[in-house]
Amino acid sequence: MNWIDNSIDSHARLLALRSARSEAISSNIANSATPGYQARDVDIGREFSSYLNQSGPNIQKTQPGHMEISGAGSFDLMYRIPQKVSENGNTVEPETELSAFTENAIHYQAGLQFLSSKINGLRLALKGE
Amino acid sequence: MSLMNVFGINHSALVAQSTRINLIAENLANADVAASTPEEVYKPKYPVFSTLMDASAADNQARGVTIEGIATDDRAPRNEFNPGHAMADENGFIYMPNVNPVQEMANMMGASRAYQTNIELMNSAKNLLMRTLTLGQ
DSSP, rough: OOHHHHHHHHHHHHHHHHHHHHHHHHHHHHHHTTTOOOOOOOOHHHHHHHHHHSSSOOOOSSSOOOOOOSSOOOOEEEEOOOOOOTTTSSOHHHHHHHHHHHHHHHHHHHHHHHHHHHHHHHHHHHOOO | OOOHHHHHHHHHHHHHHHHHHHHHHHHHHTTTTBBBTTTTTTEEEEHHHHHHHHSSSGGGOOOEEEEEEEEOOOSEEEEOOOTSTTTOOOTTEEOOOOOOOOHHHHHHHHHHHHHHHHHHHHHHHHHHHHHHHHTOO
């Protein structure tokens, strides 16, 4: 079933990254009034290209029953560089965070759409009608 | 599923912001309460926010916001010379709380904006999850 895994895995990884990013942004918004809080974000482009470049984690398959490891792995949380300085050390800029969240949501929906068409295509191929 | 955590995180922010709005209402309601001694005067209250950290997660990811405590503004109260007032002391002074209505209103606008933003985020997350549930149909 490797070919099905291969065609779906990267979409799944991208959606996992996107939902991790929406979580990071929502905790930024939640802490928009907390003194000293530093905004975090996930760099989707960097994480996804490192996912594409790796040939899986460094684990060898030694038995025939061992399975492929799929890509819902870890990611780095980066600190956002603020555009303006605030007195209490908080680096959350609500307008930046909201636009990032909306952009992320649109990309998530697009990812879902692609994955959905992929599944439909696979299903069509399996049915052979 | 990280999108599910969005609800918990934003819920903690809603609780924090509504506590903030409650304290502002309390400050404004007590803005005109006079007292006969400086000790008895109402002192404005403000919430102290702090980040809720997830110790179990790698990289110290934040899990929302919590109210660490409630700080009071302990500056000396305004004293007014008003000998006819029922609460006036022997020198004819009454003591008024240090509440600044303009500051409280600005604070309230900030709190209600933050509350709205958090609700908007929860709504978007809900839509994304609903779309995810119908995946492949």
